[in-house]
Amino acid sequence: MAIGPALILLVATAYLPIAFALTLGFFHRTAFDPRMTWAGLANFSWLLHQPDLWAALWRSMVFTIGSVVFQIAFGLFFGLLLNKAILGRGLMRSLVILPYMLPTIVIGLVFNWILNPEFGVVNQILLQLSIVSRPAPFFGGLHTAMPSMILVTGWQYGSFAALLILARLQSINPRLYEAARTCGAGTWRCFWDVTLPNLRSTLLLIAFLRGIWMFNKFDLIWIITQGGPLKATETLPIYVYRIAFEDFNFGRASAACLLMFAILLAVSVVYFRYFSPTKEIEVGR
Amino acid sequence: MAVSLKLENLTKTFSQGGREILAVDDLSLEIGAGEFFTFVGPSGCGKTTTLRMIVGLEAASHGHIFFDDEDVTHVPTQKRDIAMVFQDIALFPYMSVRQNIGYALKVAKVAQREIDRRVEEAADLLSISDKLDMKPAQLSGGQQQRVAIGRAIVKEPKVLLLDEPLSALDARLRVEMRSEILSLHRRIAATIIYVTHDQVEAMTMSTRLAVMEQGRAIQVDRPRAVFSRPATENVATFIGTPAMNILEARLVAHKEKPVLTGAGLNLGLSREDAATLDTLQRVSLGIRPQAIRLVPAGEGLTTGTIRLREPLGLEDECLIALSDDSSVRLVGRVPETLAEGTSVGITVDRGDIYVFHPDRGKTLLWGLQEPRRQSKTAAIKPASRTKGRA
Amino acid sequence: MTYDFAKRWMRMVTLLVGMTFVAFPLYWMFMTALTPRSELFKPPYQLLRTSYSLQNIEELFSATQFLTFMTNSLIVAFGAVVINVIAATLAGYALSRFNFRFKNLFVASTLWTYMFPPILLVIPLYIIFSAIGFRNTYTGLILAHVSISLPLNIWIMWQYFQIVPVSLEEAAWTSGASRLRALWEVCLPSALPGIISTAIFAFALSWNDFSFAFILQTDTSMYTLPVGLATFVEQSAIHWGLIMASSLLVSIPTFGLVIFLQRYLMQGFGLGR
Numbered sequence: 001m002a003i004g005p006a007l008i009l010l011v012a013t014a015y016l017p018i019a020f021a022l023t024l025g026f027f028h029r030t031a032f033d034p035r036m037t038w039a040g041l042a043n044f045s046w047l048l049h050q051p052d053l054w055a056a057l058w059r060s061m062v063f064t065i066g067s068v069v070f071q072i073a074f075g076l077f078f079g080l081l082l083n084k085a086i087l088g089r090g091l092m093r094s095l096v097i098l099p100y101m102l103p104t105i106v107i108g109l110v111f112n113w114i115l116n117p118e119f120g121v122v123n124q125i126l127l128q129l130s131i132v133s134r135p136a137p138f139f140g141g142l143h144t145a146m147p148s149m150i151l152v153t154g155w156q157y158g159s160f161a162a163l164l165i166l167a168r169l170q171s172i173n174p175r176l177y178e179a180a181r182t183c184g185a186g187t188w189r190c191f192w193d194v195t196l197p198n199l200r201s202t203l204l205l206i207a208f209l210r211g212i213w214m215f216n217k218f219d220l221i222w223i224i225t226q227g228g229p230l231k232a233t234e235t236l237p238i239y240v241y242r243i244a245f246e247d248f249n250f251g252r253a254s255a256a257c258l259l260m261f262a263i264l265l266a267v268s269v270v271y272f273r274y275f276s277p278t279k280e281i282e283v284g285r
Numbered sequence: 286m287a288v289s290l291k292l293e294n295l296t297k298t299f300s301q302g303g304r305e306i307l308a309v310d311d312l313s314l315e316i317g318a319g320e321f322f323t324f325v326g327p328s329g330c331g332k333t334t335t336l337r338m339i340v341g342l343e344a345a346s347h348g349h350i351f352f353d354d355e356d357v358t359h360v361p362t363q364k365r366d367i368a369m370v371f372q373d374i375a376l377f378p379y380m381s382v383r384q385n386i387g388y389a390l391k392v393a394k395v396a397q398r399e400i401d402r403r404v405e406e407a408a409d410l411l412s413i414s415d416k417l418d419m420k421p422a423q424l425s426g427g428q429q430q431r432v433a434i435g436r437a438i439v440k441e442p443k444v445l446l447l448d449e450p451l452s453a454l455d456a457r458l459r460v461e462m463r464s465e466i467l468s469l470h471r472r473i474a475a476t477i478i479y480v481t482h483d484q485v486e487a488m489t490m491s492t493r494l495a496v497m498e499q500g501r502a503i504q505v506d507r508p509r510a511v512f513s514r515p516a517t518e519n520v521a522t523f524i525g526t527p528a529m530n531i532l533e534a535r536l537v538a539h540k541e542k543p544v545l546t547g548a549g550l551n552l553g554l555s556r557e558d559a560a561t562l563d564t565l566q567r568v569s570l571g572i573r574p575q576a577i578r579l580v581p582a583g584e585g586l587t588t589g590t591i592r593l594r595e596p597l598g599l600e601d602e603c604l605i606a607l608s609d610d611s612s613v614r615l616v617g618r619v620p621e622t623l624a625e626g627t628s629v630g631i632t633v634d635r636g637d638i639y640v641f642h643p644d645r646g647k648t649l650l651w652g653l654q655e656p657r658r659q660s661k662t663a664a665i666k667p668a669s670r671t672k673g674r675a
Numbered sequence: 676m677t678y679d680f681a682k683r684w685m686r687m688v689t690l691l692v693g694m695t696f697v698a699f700p701l702y703w704m705f706m707t708a709l710t711p712r713s714e715l716f717k718p719p720y721q722l723l724r725t726s727y728s729l730q731n732i733e734e735l736f737s738a739t740q741f742l743t744f745m746t747n748s749l750i751v752a753f754g755a756v757v758i759n760v761i762a763a764t765l766a767g768y769a770l771s772r773f774n775f776r777f778k779n780l781f782v783a784s785t786l787w788t789y790m791f792p793p794i795l796l797v798i799p800l801y802i803i804f805s806a807i808g809f810r811n812t813y814t815g816l817i818l819a820h821v822s823i824s825l826p827l828n829i830w831i832m833w834q835y836f837q838i839v840p841v842s843l844e845e846a847a848w849t850s851g852a853s854r855l856r857a858l859w860e861v862c863l864p865s866a867l868p869g870i871i872s873t874a875i876f877a878f879a880l881s882w883n884d885f886s887f888a889f890i891l892q893t894d895t896s897m898y899t900l901p902v903g904l905a906t907f908v909e910q911s912a913i914h915w916g917l918i919m920a921s922s923l924l925v926s927i928p929t930f931g932l933v934i935f936l937q938r939y940l941m942q943g944f945g946l947g948r
Contacts, residue, residue, distance in 0.1 A: 340849060341848075342845055342848070362845075362848045362849060363848055363851050363852065363853060364851075367849060368849060368850070369845070369846070369849040371842045371845065371846060372842075373840060373842050375840065375842035375843050375845065375846040376846075377843060377846070377847075377860075377861055378843075378864075378865060379864040379865070388847070388850045388852075389849075389850035389851050392850055392851040392852045392856070393851055433846075436846070436850065437849075440850070440851075
């Protein structure tokens with residue numbers, strides 16, 4: 001049947017590995033010892049006793065929430081501004097998607113370069129404008145690494161939010177604004193009473209999708225800081241990577257992944273139950 | 286190349302949400318070669334499903350379909366050598382008109398030169414020769430429908446099926462296309478099977494028609510026969526515009542003579558008619574609007590008041606209120622002097638009165654006979670009818 | 676100046692400021708790529724250059740393994756696109772035309788796989804691929820990429836096929852065409868935008884992927900561009916000019932896709948045009 005190829009592919013490349021991964025957490029399995037011996041909950045209890053795990057979890061939370069907030073802010077900024085017809089709007093719209101379409105590697109390298117304490121142009125500008133007296137460490141500083149990382153993902157994915165928000169804004173009936181205005185609403189009230197309620201479901205969807213994506217983000221962080229400096233940016237995905245490919249303990253790494261997945265699942269359930277965003281992802285026409 | 290069809294116990298059930306829906310119920314009928322046969326009925330009566338089974342787009346749950354003695358029930362659509370015109374026209378949007386019409390020939394691997402010749406012939410027949418190199422989106426609805434017809438006839442199919450092809454067109458176009466389809470039938474001599482919910486189309490175009498209701502063919506006959514001898518009340522009211530008037534009547538014995546009374550009418554019955562009605566106490570009477578004539582108040586079968594008068598041109602359609610709160614419509618030439626509110630008399634030839642079973646709707650009498658003896662106190666009969674009767 | 680005029684100007688200015696934020700990193704990448712090596716080690720840099728040099732790009736092709744990386748990326752991306760388009764089209768068609776028992780389950784599962792963290796998928800893939808010898812191969816990486824792009828592509832194609840009326844195919848069948856032929860000649864042209872979206876999405880995901888390529892390909896000669904570029908930073912012989920030049924080149928396919936196929940992308944996001 002027509003669906004055959006797709007089904008086989010998905011089963012082979014996604015479902016089976018996922019099933020495998022889900023079970024792997026319950027076994028001892030390392031690269032050195034290919035036998036799989038039942039471990040029960042040993043991996044999980046080991047994990048939960050690791051302060052590194054909790055630290056990574058905390059950093060993941062910070063990173064996820066920070067990124068999502070920043071991306072939504074970015075999205076609102078551009079979405080609202082681009083909503084009104086302005087000269088060169090089409091061009092700007094294309095420009096706004098570019099960050100989303102760039103390979104993560106490029107973004108990592110570029111920001112590494114421009115935020116470089118020694119050669120980075122941003123520091124150069126900051127020094128010239130006397131905003132700072134010494135070059136800012138950005139990715140090298142213990143307290144600046146995470147914010148810098150959030151900034152970068154904001155830049156990369158903010159455009160996704162901007163596009164969705166823009167699409168939604170353009171579908172709001174202009175009559176609503178006219179009605180509000182005749183009732184005496186000023187700009188702020190219009191925004192609060194007309195724009196935001198309509199945007200609500202879109203914003204929630206963005207928060208949800210991006211939240212999951214940021215929680216699972218591995219590549220960008222690895223490319224720029226590898227989790228450093230001194231684990232300042234070691235989020236859960238990085239932590240899992242270390243266990244799997246530096247300690248080579250696949251069993252424990254899978255257990256950690258299971259924990260991640262469980263957290264996401266819990267969040268999804270809450271999200272769907274309380275926010276009912278199915279309107280946006282409805283497929284049936 | 287025309288072909289005869291036979292449907293034998295054709296049945297189709299759908300399961301929807303756990304329930305079984307019987308769309309076509311044990312349908313058996315024969316269609317002669319070269320006939321223009323129409324399935325007509327209200328929405329949901331099963332006519333489209335029947336058509337789709339004949340085409341092969343739906344598989345029959347039970348029963349058989351024969352094309353000229355060949356059982357095609359399990360033959361796939363592609364091999365049945367039929368052609369279909371769809372309700373939503375369904376022209377291939379990315380092909381030109383020429384390519385659309387010639388598609389079936391291309392699939393059949395006919396030589397290109399032959400394809401071109403036949404496409405041009407079909408286009409000529411349908412007066413769309415100048416549109417051959419355009420895309421469907423550039424044509425109007427009527428032109429698109431003609432292209433669809435062209436696509437169907439170009440391969441000279443055994444059976445040509447049309448599924449409510451005119452429903453997407455506006456009223457004037459519909460009338461035009463009706464006569465075009467009729468002349469098409471004469472020219473290409475194929476067996477045509479037509480599905481519509483519009484009884485006017487069915488009546489004007491068909492050789493024979495089948496009135497369908499809830500998956501069954503209630504009556505299969507020539508249009509005139511269906512009109513004048515409907516099998517049930519439903520058929521009678523469905524066919525004919527405006528719809529037949531239905532009045533309630535009771536059967537009472539008046540001085541030992543059976544009489545139908547209702548709506549101010551008192552109709553004596555002949556012995557045979559009374560026997561047919563047997564023990565029924567209530568019946569429905571049916572009178573076509575075209576059969577009613579106006580006479581001065583006090584004369585005729587009963588009296589009523591003109592409630593509404595709608596001019597139709599030469600004729601008028603009038604709504605007449607009768608004594609028992611029921612009303613009838615009539616269509617005919619009405620003197621202008623009769624305004625709304627006037628009292629008038631109604632008269633109908635007895636032969637134009639139908640009697641239906643009150644519950645099951647079956648037609649019991651097609652026209653009333655004269656009662657054997659004239660009874661002084663019984664019917665108020667129209668004056669002309671009393672001549673020559675003792 | 677009217678209030679309206681002032682507001683419009685304010686809006687424009689704010690937008691320009693925002694645009695600078697968006698565009699600046701790209702601008703700087705472009706500039707650095709064209710800065711010859713000699714100037715790179717002498718900060719501070721000019722913000723607006725007057726002289727340009729293609730030296731970096733030449734050096735990239737001659738002195739590094741950039742070409743190898745690029746070839747690998749192209750092969751893998753091409754494979755991912757082909758598989759995605761065929762599988763997603765067939766699946767989308769089946770979903771839109773048939774009703775089968777596990778349909779809802781299938782649809783829900785595609786949604787869930789999309790949400791699944793790639794990092795979670797990588798570990799079992801690594802183990803399985805090692806066992807069957809798919810590690811460090813084109814096939815392995817292509818399959819890995821397919822696993823993350825196929826679910827969404829099935830959705831996209833399903834959407835597009837839902838718009839194509841069944842009566843078009845029925846018209847083709849009554850004209851004698853087989854089901855497959857009707858699909859090819861009648862359905863697909865109408866669903867073409869969907870196919871293009873699918874191809875773009877599959878390409879972008881594969882071309883840009885770092886995580887899978889990083890973990891699954893261990894041999895330098897099998898590195899794709901993202902992984903290869905990541906190693907550039909650690910090599911002292913490779914200066915930032917080369918890195919930026921390589922970044923620029925790697926970005927070109929996606930730039931091109933955005934510019935030329937903006938229409939389809941916008942449609943995908945519901946902006947229409």
